Amino acid sequence: MRYRRPQWRNALILLSAASCALALTPAPSFADDVPVVLQVKTNQRIGSASPFLAGANNDQFWNNSHGLWDPAANAPDPAVVDKTRRANIGMVRFPGGTPAALYDWKSAIGPANQRACQTPGQPNGGPGPVDGSFGPDEYMKFVEATGARPDIMTPMINETPSDAADWVEYMNAPLGTNPRGGTAWAQIRAENGHPAPYGVRSWEIGNEPDRSAQTYWRSTDPTTNLREYAFGGTEPQVGQNLQRGCDRRPAASKSDGRANQQLKVYYPPVVPDSQTIYVGGTAWTAVADLGSAGPSDRVYEFDPKTGTVHFGDGIHGAVPAKQAVVTADYTPERKPGFVDFYAEMKKADPSIDVCATWAPINKESGLGVASFAQVMRQSGLADNYDCLVVHPYTNFRNVFGDGDWKTAQEGHDEYFLGEKQATDLVANLISDVRTNGSGRQYVATSEYGALWFGAMNDISAYPHWDTAMSHALYMASQWTAFSQLNLPWAMGNTLIGDTPTTLRSVLGGLPDLVYTADAVMREQFKPLVDGGGTTVATTVRNNPQVTPEATEDARFGTYGALATTAAVGDDGVLRVAVVNRDAGRAVTAEVVPAGYAHGDLAAVSTVAGQEFTSYNSVGDPDAVQIQRGRMSLGSTAFRYTFPAHSTTIIELHPAR
Template sequence: MVPDRRTRPFVLRSAAALVTCGMVAAGLAGTADRPARASTPSDEPPIVLVQSTQLLAPLSPYLTGTNIDQWFGNSHGLWDPVADAPNPDVVEKTRRTGLGMVRFPGGTSANLYDWKQGIGPTAERGCQTDGRANGGAGVLDSVYGPDEYMEFVEATGTEPEIMTPMSNSTPADAADWVEYLNAPVGTNPRGGVAWAQRRADNGHPEPYGVKFWEIGNEPDRVNAQNYWRSTAPAVAARQYAFGGSQAQVDQRLARGCDRRPAASRSDGTPGQQLELLYPPAVPGSQTIEVGGAAWTAVADLSAAGPDDTVYTFDPVTGAVRFGDGVHGAIPPDDAVLRADYTAGPKPGFVHFYDAMKQVDPSIDVCATWAPVTTASGLGGASFAELMAQAGRPDDYDCVVIHPYTNFLRDFGDADWETAREGHDEHMLGEARATRLVRDLKADVAKHSTGEAYVAISEFGALWFGGQGNVSSYPSWTTAMSHATYMASQWTRYAELGLPWVLGNTLISEAPGGLRAVLGGPTNYAYTVDATVREQLAPVLRAGGRPVRTTVHENPQVTPVEPEPGFGPSYDALTSTAAVGADGNLRIVVVNRHPDQAVTAKVVPAGFRHTGQAAVSTVAGDDFTSFNGIDNPDDVQLERSGLTVGADDFEYEFAAHSVTVLELPRQR
C-alpha cells in the first residue's frame, strides 16, 4: 500500500547528498531486480535514483524484438500469396511498433524445417515437417520461405534472426543457408552448389547480411523437443554440444514430410518407401517391424519371392523400401511400421558452428542449451562449462535462453479465481525469469574466455497448454498485466546489457491473439504490447547507454493468494534509464501495482537538465484493460509535456502503467 502523501510532510536530501552519504557504497542501493530495502518501514517516498554518470553496456535497439512462431499458412496472414508480398496492414503496424528484430522460422514447430524446400518458384517448392509432437499438423507448406521472410524484414526495417534446425539437418545444410543469405554473387566459399547465385536467380542479387543465428530450439526440453537425443539431461547436453549416437526404440516410420501416427501405417500399395525419423543410422543396428513382426533386411529386393517378408535399408538416408508383391511382400494394409535403431553419429553444436563460421566469420552463432528447470537440466553441467572442459571456451558467440513464466509449472495450479490473482502471478513470475537470465549470464562469463553473451529468442508469460478456468480474466494474454510484465523484463534486460531480446510472437493463429503483438487475423489488433513497444522505441533507438538506476523504498504489493517460493510480496516499481546519443536522459518507470498510483521522487544524479520533460504513458482504466477486435483503442499512448524544475522532482506514476520521462540536457 502506498501511504497517503497528503497526510505527511516530505523531506529529501539532494541528489549529491544521497550519493555521498554512502547509500550505494553501503550496499543499500540494490539492483534493478533486487531493490534496496530499509531495515524498518519508512515514511519516506520511493526514490528513483538515476546515476547518470555510471554507464552500463550499450543499449540495444533489438531489445523489443519478437518471434514468428509459425511460418506455414502464410504465417497467419503475414504473407499475401495472391499479391506475392507482405500484408501491408501487418507491415504498417509492425513499423509503427518500432520492433527491433524478428525471428524465423520460429520455435517448436520449426525444429524440423528444411530451408531448401522453401526457396525458388512457389509451385516447385517442397513440403515441410511439423516439429511438434507426433507430427503436429502433418504436412506443411513452404509458401512463406526465407526470401519472403527477408522481404518482410526489409519492408519493416527490422533485424533478422534465424533459428537453424539441427535434428534433421546437417552442418553442411546450415552452412549452405549462410551462403545463400550472406555470400556475394560470384563467390562459392565451400564449393558445390553456388548458393549466392541461386539467391540472385530467385530475385535478390545482393546479400541479405544476416548476422544473428541460433542452433536448435529448446533442446533442453527433454521428452518434448529432444528428438534423437537422450531423455537424460546430462547425456542430452553433451549430445547437443558435441553430437553422438543414441538408441531409438519402437519408433514409427515417417512417410516423407508426414510424421503423424497415421502416416506410419501401410496403405497396402506395392513398393512403399518410408523413412527413419532421425537418420543416419549405425549400419546393422536397425530392426524393422511390420504389424509387430520383425522383417528381414536384404541388399536387393529383386531376388525375393512374393511372400518373403523383406525390405532394403539405406542407413545414410534412413530409407526403408518394401516389396511390390512380386519381389518381396507388401506390408498388410493398415499394419503399423516401426523401427528400432541407433541414430548416429549425429552432429552437435560445435560442428554447426565450425561449418557456418567457415562461410561467414562475421556472423554470431548462438547455442540454445539453457535449461530453466531442474528437470530440463538446470543445475547440471552447463553448455559453457562443457565447452570449457572440451577446450573450446571461445567457440560460440552467445547462449540463448527462453525464460518464460509458466503459470502451471511455476505456481502449481491451472486456474485463477480472480483477475487479481492472474496479475500477481505475472509479477511474481517476472522476478524469477530475471534470475534465470542473470544466472546464465554469470555462468557464461565464468566459463568463456572470449566475448560470448546471453540473448533471448522467446519470453513471456503463459500457461503452456495447462490452462484451466481463467474466465475471471479472459483478456490476460494481451491486457495491461501482460504488458507491464513485458515492460518490466525490458527494464531488466536493458540494465543487463543483452544485445537482443525477442518476446512473445508477432501474430497469433487465433483472432483473440494469444500473447501476440498484433493479435490474430484478419483484424490484427494493435495490442497493449504493441503500444508499449511503440512507446519504448525512441528510448532504444536514441543510441547511447543505460545508466545505473535503482528504486529505494520500493512499495511492496502483497498478492491476494500466497505463493510459496515467491516471497510475500513483489516490487511495485521497476525502472531503467539511458543517456542517448543526443545527450538527453530517458527514464522508464513501470508501476505494476494493480490499482494504486505511486508518487516517487525522481533523482537524476549528475545530470543537468532544462527543467522540462516530455512524458509518455501507457495505462488504461484497469489492469485488465486491453485492445481487442471490438475495442481496438481502449489503451492509448498518451504524450504530454511537463515542467519539473531544474533538479530532482516528484512524479505520480499511474497504477498498472508504463511511463517514459525524457529530460533534455541543459546546453
Template sequence: MVSERTTRPALLRSAVVPLVAAGLLAAGLISTTDRPARAGTRPADEGPVVRVQAKDRLAPLSPYLTGVNIDQWFGNSHGLWDPVRDAPNPEVVAKTRRTGLGMVRFPGGTSANLYDWKKGIGPTAERGCQTDGSANGGAGVLDSVYGPDEYMEFVAATGTEPEIMTPMANSTPADAADWVEYMNAAVGTNPRGGVAWAQRRADNGHPAPYGVKFWEVGNEPDRVNSQNYWRSTDPVIAARQYAFGGSQAQVGQRLARGCDRRPAASAGDGKPGQQLTLYYPPAVPGSQTIKVGGAVWSEVADLSAVGPDEKVYAFDPKTGAVRFGDGVHGAIPPDDAEVRADYTSGPKPGFADFYDAMKQADPAIDVCASWAPVTVASGLGNASFAELMARAGRAGDYDCVLIHPYTNFLRDFGDADWETAREGHDEHMLGEARATSLVRDLQADLAEHSTGQAYVGISEFGALWFGGQGDVSAYPSWTTAMSHATYMASQWTRYAQLGVPWVLGNTLISEAPTGLRAVLGGPSTYVYTVDALVREQLAPMLRAGGASVRTSLDGNPQVVPVEPEPGFGPSYDALTATATVGADGKLRIVVVNRHPDQAVTAKVVPAGYRHTGQAKVSTIAGEDFTSFNGIENPDDVQLEHSTAKAGSGDFEYSFAAHSVTVLELSKG
C-alpha cells in the same frame, strides 16, 4: 494512433508526497521496504527513490531490445504473407513499423525444429513439403510458401533486423552453412565449394546478399520431454549430445512417409514398392529392427533376389530409407499394418560442428547456442553448456547462448486456473522476478566459463500457460491486458540494465483473432494490442542509441499477493526502472508501476545530469489492470503524451497504477 490527451497528467511536485494513505498500509496491501537511511538517500518511510546515475554507463543500448518471435512460418505465417499479391500483408507491415520492432525471428521455435530451408526457396509451385516440429510432425504436411526470401522481404518492408534459427534435429552442419551462404555470400563467391548458393539466391531474384548476422542453432533442446527429437531424455546426456553430437537408441518409433509423420503415415497402404523413412537418420548400420504389424521383418541387400512372400525390406542407413517389396520380389506390408523401428540414430552432429561449418561460411556472423535450461527437470543445476565447452577446450567457440525465460503459470505456480483477475496479475509479477534471475545467472555462467566475448540473448520470453490451462474466466483478457504489458515492460527494463543485446518476446501474430500473447492479435483484425503500444512507446529511446545507465530503486514499495505463493516470497516490487542517455544527449527514464490499483509517488534523482526542467512524458495505463485493446474495443488503452515542469534537479512523479511511463529530459 497516438493520443495527445493529457487525461493522466504526471504529478511533478516540489513537495514530498506520502506514498500511500495510512488506510492502505493498514489494509496490508502495500508495505515499504525497511532499509536504513544512507548518505544521499531518503529513509524508506519517506517513499521510494528512483536514482539514475547518468554518468555511470552500463552497456550500449540495443535497438533490438523489443524484438519479436514469429511462432508460425507455414500457412502464410498467420496472414503476414499475402500469397495473392506475393508480398507482405500491407496492414501487418504498417502496424509492425508503427511498433518500432527491432528484430524478427524466422522460421520460429518448436514448429520450425524440422524445417528444411532448401524446400522453401525458388518458384513457389516447385517447393517441397515441410514437417511440423511440434509433436514430431503431428500436424501433418506443411507448405513452404513463406520461405527465407519472403521473410527477408518482410524484414526489408518493416525495417527490422533478421534473426534465424537453423534447426539441427534432422539438419546437418553443411545444411546450415549452405543457408548462411545463401543469405550472405556475394554472387561470384563460393566460400566452401559445392553449390554456388549466392548464385542460386540471385537466380531467385535477390542478387544482393542479405547480410544476416544473428543465427541460433536449435530451439529449446533442453526441453527433453518434448523437443529432444533424436537426443536422450536424460538432460545430462542430452546436454553433451547437443554440444558435441553422438548416437542414441530409438525404440518403437514410427516411420515417416515423405514429410508426413502423422500416425497413419506409418501404416502400410497395400501398394507395391512402399518406402518409409526413419525419423532421425543416419542409423548405425545393422542397429535397426523393423516391425510390420508387430512382426519382425528381415533386411536384404537386394529385393530383386527374393520371392513374393518373403517378409523383407531393403535399407539405406545413411538416409534411413526403408523399401518394401512389390508382391513379386518381396511381400507388400498389409493395408493399415503399422510399421515401427528400433535403431540407433547417429552419429549425429552437435553445436560445435554447426559452429565450425557456419563460421567457415561467414566468419562475421554470430552463432548462438540454445542449451539454457530453466528448470531442474530440463537440466538446470547440471554442467552448463559453457562448462561443457570449456572442458572440451572450446570455451571460445560460440558467440552467444540464448535462453527462453518464460513464466509458465501451470509449471511455476502449480495450479491451472485463477479464482480472481488479481491472482492472475500477481502471478505475472512474481514470475517476472524469477525470469530475470535465470538470465542473470546465465550471464554469470558465461563470465566464468567463456574465454571469448560470448553474450546472453533471448529469442523467446513472456508469460503463458503452456497448456493445461483451466478456468481463467475470472481474467479472460489476460493474454493482452495491462498485466501482460507491464510484465513485458518490466522485463525490458531489467534486460536493458543487464545489457542483453537482443530480446525477442511473444509472437507477432497469433492464429486466433483474440491473440495468444500476440503483438498484433490475429487475422484478420490484427488488433494493435497494449503490448504493441509499449513497444511503440519505447521505440524513440531505443532508436536514440547511446547507453543504458545505472538505475536503482530505494524504498521500493512491496505488493502483497492476494494468494500466497511460498516459492516466490511474500511480495513483489511495485516498481521496476531503467534509464538511458541517448546519442542525442537526452536522458530517458522508464518506470513500470505494477501495482494493480494504486499510484506510487517517487522521488526521481537524475544524478550527474543537469536538465532544462521541462519533461516530456508518455504514459500507458488504461482504466484497470485488466484493460486491453480487442476487436470490439481497439482503442481502450492508448499511449498518452504530456509535458510537465520538473525543476532543474530532483523531482517527484506520481506513477499511475498498472502503468508504463517514460520521462524524457534534455540537457540544461
C-alpha cells in the same frame, strides 16, 4: 498499510485532454512512511542502448505465415508492415521455434509452387505436413520492408553443418563469391531475385534442446543430452514410428495396405545392419533385393543412407497389412553437435554470431548439472561460441503448481512473481557465461513471455489475460530488466496469429490486426531504445513490495512495484522508463537524475488503461493507448506519481 490520495505536485504545463484526465484521476497510493527514491546514475554506464530489445518471434512459416505474406502481390501484407513499424519491432526471428525444429531451408527457396513439403517439429508430427510458402526470401522481404534485424534459428536435427553453412552463404555471400567451394549459393540467391547479400548476423543452432519434448535423437538424461548437443554423438532409437513423406503423425506409421510402400526412419543415416523393422510388432527381414522375394515373404529393402524402408508389392515381398503399425529399432550414425555447426558456419562467414541454445529453465530441463559454458570451458573450447540464447518463459502451471485463477488479481500477481524468476534466470546465465566463457560471449533471448502452455483449467476470472495490461506490463518489465542486464537483443511473444485474440500475438491476426496493449507499449518505448547512446544504471530505494493476493502464492514472496531503466541518447536526452506493476496503487517517488543537469520542461508518456485488465479488441481498439504531454518538473530532483498498472517514460533535456 495506510493509503492516501496522491499529491499531484507536478506542475502541468501542456497535456492532451486524455493525458490530463488520466493524471488528475486520484487513485489509492502507497503510503509516504518510507520515501521511494528512484536514482538514475548517469555516470554509471551499462552499455550501448539497444534498439533490438522489443523484437518478436515469428512462430509460423507455413500458410504464408498466418497470412503475413501475400503470394499474389509477392510482398508482405502492407498493414502488417505498417503496424510492425509502428510498434517498433526491431528484430524478428525466423523460421520460428519448436514448429521449425525440422525445417529444411533448401526446400523453401525458389518458385513457391515447386517447393517440397515441410515436417513440423512438434511431438507426434504436430499438424502434419505443411508448406514452405513463407521461406527465407519472403522473410527477408518482410524484414527489409519493416527495417527489422533478422535472426535465423538453424535446425540441427535434420540438417548438417554443411547445410547450415550453405544457408549462411545463401544469405550473406556476395555475388560472384563461393567461400567454401561447391554450390555457388550467392548465384542461386540472385536467380531467386536478390543479388545483394542479405547480411544476416544472428544465427541460433537448434531450439530449446534441453526440453524433454525436443531431445529428438539425443538422450533424455540432461547431462548426456548437453554433451550430445555440444559435441554430437548417437543414441539407439527403440520402437520408433516411421514417417511417410513429411508426415510424422502416428497414423503415418500405419500401413495403408498398398504395394511398394516406402517409409523412413526419423534420423538417418543409419549404422548399417543396426536396424530391425517391425510390422504389427513382428520383425521382418532385410533383403538386398525385393525382386528375389516371394509373395508372402515378410521382407523389406533398407537404404541406411536415407533411412528408407521399401516394402514389397505382393508379388515380390509381402505387403504389410492395412493399419499395421510399422516401427523401427536402429542406431543413427554419429550426429554433429554445436561445435561442428559453429566451425562450418564460420568458414562461410566469419563475421556472423553463432549462438548456442542450451539454456535450461528448471531442474527437469537441466538446471543443477554442468552448464553449456562450463562444459565448453572444460573441453578447452571456451571461445568456440559467440552467444548463448535462453527462453525464460514464465509457465504459470509449472511455476505456481495451479491450473486456474480464482480472481484476475491472482493472475496479475503471478505474472510478476514469475517475471522476477525469469529475470533472475537470465542474470544467472550471464554470470555463468562471464565466468566460463572467453570474455567476448553475450546472452540474448529469442523467446520469452508468460503463458499456460495449454495446461489451464478455469481462468474465466481473467479471460483476456494474454492481451491485457498485465501481460503488457510483464513484457515492459522484461524490457527494463534486459536493458539493465545489457542484453544486445531479445524477441518475445509472437508477431502475428490466426485470429484477433491469438495467444500472445503482438498484432493479433488478419484481417483486423488488433494493436494490442503489448504493441502500444513497444511503440511507447521507441524513443528509449532507438535513441542510441548509453544505457545507465537505475536503482529504486524502498521499492514498495506487493504481496500476492492468493495465499498459495505467498510462498513465492513479494515483488517490487517499480521496474526501471534509463538511457542517455545520442541527442543528449535522458529517458527514464518506469513500470508500476501494482494493480491498484500509484507510487510517488523522488526521481534523482544523478550527474545529469536538465532543464525544467520534460516530455512524459504514459500507458495505463482504465484497469489492469484493460485490453484492445476489434470492438474497442483504443482502450489502451499512449497519453503524451509536457510537464514542468524542476531542474534538479523531482517528485513524480506513477499511476497504478502503468508504464511511464520521462524525457529530460540537457540544461541550456
